[in-house]
Amino acid sequence: MTGNAPDDRPHVTQTTPGERLGMPRRIAPALGLFLLSPLIAEYLLGNVPSSDIGGMIILAPMYGGGALIIREVTRRTGRGWPTLLLLGCAYGVLEASLIDQTLFNPDQLFEGDVSRSATLIPALGFSAGNAVGFTAGHAIWSIGVPIAIVETLVPRCGTTPWLGRLGLTVTCVVFVLGSLVLFNGIYDESGFMASPPQRIGAAVVVALLVVAAFVVGRRPRPATDRRAPKPWLVGTVGFVASAAFFVRPEDWWGPAVGLVLIAAMTVVITRWSRRDGWGVAHRLALAGGALLTYAFGGFLLLLLHGTANTVNLIGQTVLVLGALVLFLVARRAVPRASDLRGTADVR
Template sequence: MHGHRKRPWNRAPWVLALMTTLCAELTFTAVAVPKTWLLLPLLLVMYGAGVLVIREAVVRVGGGWPSLVLLGVAYQLAEDGLGLQALTSPRMYGAADWGLRAFGVNLTYWESQIGVHVVLSVLVPVGLTNLLFPAHRDRPYLSNKGMVGAIALAIVGVFGLRVFISGLMDPGCRTPWGWTAAFLALIALCWILALVVLPHRRTRRVRPARSVPRPEVVGFVSLYLTMAFLTTLLPLGLGSHLLLGDLMSPLQRLFVAALTAVPFGLLVLRWKAAADWSDRHRIWLIGGILVSHTAFMMYGSVSAVCVGAVTLVVEVYLLTVLTRHVRRRATGRRDGHHAAQLGAM
């Protein structure tokens, strides 16, 4: 009789949970506020479990990047609208001074966090995990029981934000019931569109670029446009200095930021559809976003500059290691294919 083989341990979901936390907070907020590391257990539960649920749900229904983007928006609403209550709070982070506030909601903060969470909390961590575990790219990571557990942890994470961050930084703050209902409705709509509507619709093929620029150029473009988006909406280092505050009105900044983010997304889609798009391009694209994201926080104090510099060195080193790993894997596949061809002769 053959003994039951143990199911091999799947590292991918744990890596995704860690990547999400690192990309979203520990290479951003923690640069200016190193105490953020003390919240690592809560951040792993909220970010890690939340994005793991998003990735699992999209893969199980056969969805693609549009579904990930919509669920990233839903995730942002759950975190900032229901957990932190930062979308409606007039005091949290001092964000009420950053831009346009209307109907009781901070629209500037909302737009900035949609961009940050869709890209840094969802798309970048999922992309990095796919590069590390390409064989699992289109497969679920979790069993049904694991999925239920991840959903429960994500909900606990949102409540944890309400208690341990919103409750301490802005005690007494309560999102109006009308906006709570609106956020819940928007979250439900995003999930329905992402998991029921989009996977069964034929998406129009993006016209591919004739040729993709060198990976270094892709990295520079992503670095520049990420910084342009962030500095249009947010003060450097999340302090009090708005780089473009005297040049544009709050409403104009909302439009300019959107006109930065949307064309950038369309450009990336054209690049990805090109025949010469490669894993090196993906790594440089992600690297530009991450480096710019971290550099944005290196303002306001010597501590932020020092912590940010160390963070940037570690980011670049790890991306270099990933590039080498991807290159060795590609070389191994080519050698294996060549050996198989020789054996068949």
């Protein structure tokens, strides 16, 4: 991995390994991402206890389908991580405001959450703290972390499309149907519907984020001769930043701290990614730091939600151990990914 593509665009060589691989070798990572996204986003987080694992039937189509669509669109258009994460932000707004409407519906929040009342913007009908948390949280943990891990696990097709046209079409249908099932289920239970201005405003924000995703990084920036930091340092910084984001205050300091952390990490990672040697190991380290935050945060949320019974604590422990094992397996694949010849190089 060299520093020749600081804008995160792929360096395409004469061969594309993804084209030589059979369908099972490409479908396997797609299925893995489909399942891993909701497992990290909701179960490892502790927002949904492991005793409700049956909820995967509803959550996977929306979470996993959304992650797959974002990943496939990004790779098919030759874009990189800035595009992927901005599309993740668009997904976060879409889910929280138009699908489950958690951003607007106070009944969807657990009783211990005081962020909504503490940072409520009455004119808009939502909490600034929740808006920052939902948007960034989905972009990082629902989309970015699972994609980084699964792509590292399959170095021969890590940056090439996994789905054909039919597969992508089916995924889109599954995502829409899963989202409708969740929307209707919540509406039938609560009877809540966001106001037309709220829905229109949210749709506009989603559209702007999608446009921004394909505008950012259009012009490559020159690489620097400085060496990239060691992956362990990148992972440590990622863990500290993500942990600070996770435990940010629930008053108005919360969204302020969250935005500062996002801005600071954007600047730091952008500069680091332009350095010589930046590659797969560094991206995986960032994902690992964020994964570790949910590993301890899940137990905290179980306690806050009042669902920390024996079954759920055992289930959470199994999830954490499984996440750590998965990360270690991905880490072992990094040298092979870096040494491959003829692969796409995406920052």
